[in-house]
Amino acid sequence: LEEEVGRKHIITYEEYIGKFQKMIRSLGLNNSMQREYVLKVLFDSEEHLSAEEVLQRVKEQYRVKIGVATVYRILNLLEDMQVVNALSLKGMDSMMYELNLSQHHDHMVCKSCGAIAEFHNKQIEQLQEKVAAKEGFTMTGHTMVLYGICPKCRKEGE
Amino acid sequence: LEEEVGRKHIITYEEYIGKFQKMIRSLGLNNSMQREYVLKVLFDSEEHLSAEEVLQRVKEQYRVKIGVATVYRILNLLEDMQVVNALSLKGMDSMMYELNLSQHHDHMVCKSCGAIAEFHNKQIEQLQEKVAAKEGFTMTGHTMVLYGICPKCRKEGE
DNA sequence: CTACCTGCAAAAGGTTTGCACCGAG
């Protein structure tokens, strides 16, 4: 049985990091090993990660000296650059981060095992715009998380 | 010009606190002045309040000895009893609380002034159920917050 | 009386900040 090596993306990490380097340079900032490692860890991860988890993975996988503060500084920077999404989920006491690679999507979380599924529903998004317009708001974004029990946990509960 | 005295509800505070007293007794718990004051402050408030704000209002309006810990304990209890809703909003670093009086609703927040509007859209809720079902989830709840610029702030920005 | 509830202060846990040093370009 082949070991799972991580999320498969349309783009390779090399291509991705190349784009990132250009992006960060265009902002007058420097690249750094720590920034690349954080990106790599997020790129390879199947799951959404907390800052602490990102820190642990970078330390384990790259044996580099890195502290929590740096991870937070990097994640905040990446969020400002819209390179990562930060989500706050009920029951979790820290932010969870994911790479903003694919199209926009929302999340569905299993209250039992914490599994996170992603979905995108164009109709809902259109209705959100409609609701906002009715209230006179110019909508700039939204957060939507559905909570429930995933198929696996439901079966186990029987 | 008549002074605004607070949110008008279908139910009076007296009726409401009566119901609450029965509810809390049926759980084998006691009522207390602090619990009533927290409820009163939430009942009277037009806005969503943080724990700290609830604390301040109780202290100002009732000159009673009360500490942060108590407010948090009460708010958590009320949340478990589904008497209040707690919401976590982007840009705010603490939970915001509201009385769970009216029908279920979601929120729309102005990124500029922080104003919160409430809305309810049955179509969206139905679509959420549909999405959950498609993924095999049994949905138990959701959070949805729309972010944008409210009419007032948009005008001021022109 | 006897739980339950509260105030206070200390602790916890996540995130940010100050500062001196390090490293990328």
Place this chain on the structure above:
DNA sequence: CTCGGTGCAAACCTTTTGCAGGTAG
């Protein structure tokens, strides 16, 4: 060489917890 980036530790803030004393029923 010159900023920007980082590590470390301390600071911050919200929320929780332990404990002794207070209160509702």
